[in-house]
Amino acid sequence: MSETADILIVGAGIVGCSLAYHLALQGGARVAVVDKDLVCSGSTGKSAGGIRQQFATELNIRLSLESIRMFERMPDELGVDPEFRRVGYLFLATTQAELALFRANVTLQQRCGVPVQMVAPDDIRRLVPFGRFDGILGGTYCATDGYASPYEVTMGYAAAARRRGVRIHEQRAVTRVLREADRVVGVETTTGPIHAPVVVNAAGAFAGLIGEMAGVDVPVKPYRRQLFTTLPVPAFAAEPPLTIDYHRNWYFRGELGGCLFSGPKDEESTFNTNVDWEHLAESVEQAMVRLPLLAEAEIHRGWAGLYEISPDNNAILGPVPELAGFFVAGGHSGHGFQHGPIVGKLMAERILGGHPSIDIAVLGIERFRTGKSVAEPMTMHQA
Known part of the structure; x- marks a missing residue:
């Protein structure tokens, strides 16, 4: 006997797990999540x-609030x-055009x-006294911004969803989206089909591929971004704001x-998630433009x-x-984690x-x- 669900979510990242929880919370019956890997293992x-x-x-401001x-x-x-x-979050402007954009943003x-x-x-120098800010004309600062733990939040939603009866199938890849004429009827997976009259593509960087499986164009492309951390640095004992050099598309924050x-x-779209260790020296050199102490x-x-x-x-x-x-x-x-909680709630309201x-x-x-696209210039990909 094949498995069934009323609502099936593809993807167990922050959006998929938040959505599963809010569907169950709002009375959605028989909700299931399927992921090719583990909960919170992707982007x-x-x-x-x-x-x-x-x-x-x-709209993005309201979603954040x-x-x-x-x-x-x-x-x-x-x-x-x-x-x-x-x-806090500190954005740095290098050009007059960036400064004008920031002023308009602050007004809104x-x-x-x-x-x-x-x-x-x-x-800026008072906020980050150890930084080098040659060429910076100004910026914006919001003390109530910051960062949180993606793992703790996503696992929290997954556990709360399970307590409300949601089934989460890990390490079970979707291989095909099933449809009858112009209606979705479920998915085929590596361990058999799951039939459902509602399928939600919350597959993150793989959303375009899931769209292809369904025979529809979902215009989402993956782009790799590498991150590095250092061992403790005395200057970071008093944690600085998360600082974004908008012009150089580069940022830093404290970490332990x-x-x-x-x-x-990356400028080209790929699914590559390897670290280019052979170019580490170049990455550190670029970081030292603003943080000489990284030497x-x-x-x-x-x-x-x-x-x-x-x-x-x-x-x-x-x-x-x-x-x-x-x-x-x-x-x-680039803003899926921070908007994941509210997006899960709003999408649950829409689906139900x-x-x-x-x-x-x-x-x-x-x-x-x-x-009628709505451009958002304040993203790390756009900058």
Whole structure:
């Protein structure tokens, strides 16, 4: 006898697990999740865990504000500590055009209630006294931004979903999306089919491949980004803000008394998650442009993850019109972890037939077919 579910989610990252939990919480019966690997083993588990309110579109700001409230409630709601460290976010501008963009962003962010401010070069040096900021014209700073633990949060949602009856199938790859005419009816997996009238593509960087299996175009591409950490560095004892050199598409933050910094970002789309250790010296040299102290630091470890990039650097949320019962929740373009909590809630509301408490209709997949995409310039892929 084949397995069945009422709603099947492909992908057990932050979005898939949050969605599973919120579907069960909102009364969705017989929810299942399937993943080719383990819970939180993909892009979510390899992210830097950033949480910020500094976006250029009102919708992304609202999603951040609500997700932050959800992160704050997690100890009571999920029984886990998300390890949310509000160290602040500092964006650096190198050109007048970047400075103008930041000023416009701050106006919008403040109107939405975000406690953000423009900062001058002297302010930046006070915030990060050990940094080198040659050529920096100014920036923006929000003290209530920070980062949390992707693993703790995702496992918290997975455990809470299981307590509410959700089945999570790990190490069970989807090999085909099953359809009858213009309706989805389930998936084929490496260990047999799972039939379901609703299938949600929350496969992260692999969302495009799952779309192909369903016979629909889901415009999400994977791009590798490498990260490195150092052993403890005295200057990081008082943890600095997560700092983003927008022009150079580079960032750093504290990590267990040391420094976490970004390495190269691939220009070509691949599924490669190997670390280019042979180019480590080049990565450190690039980091030393802003952090000269890294010349004396010892690299502790490195890893690589995949951004899931959409054409306009915004999430793709909602049904696929040409395939009834098939939904997409992906393409977050580098802000999937921070928006995962609220996206799971909103998508559950949409799938169960209600009206999402935040209108996400503009993020539907059809925007790419009607010329109504909504660009988000404040992403690490776009910068």
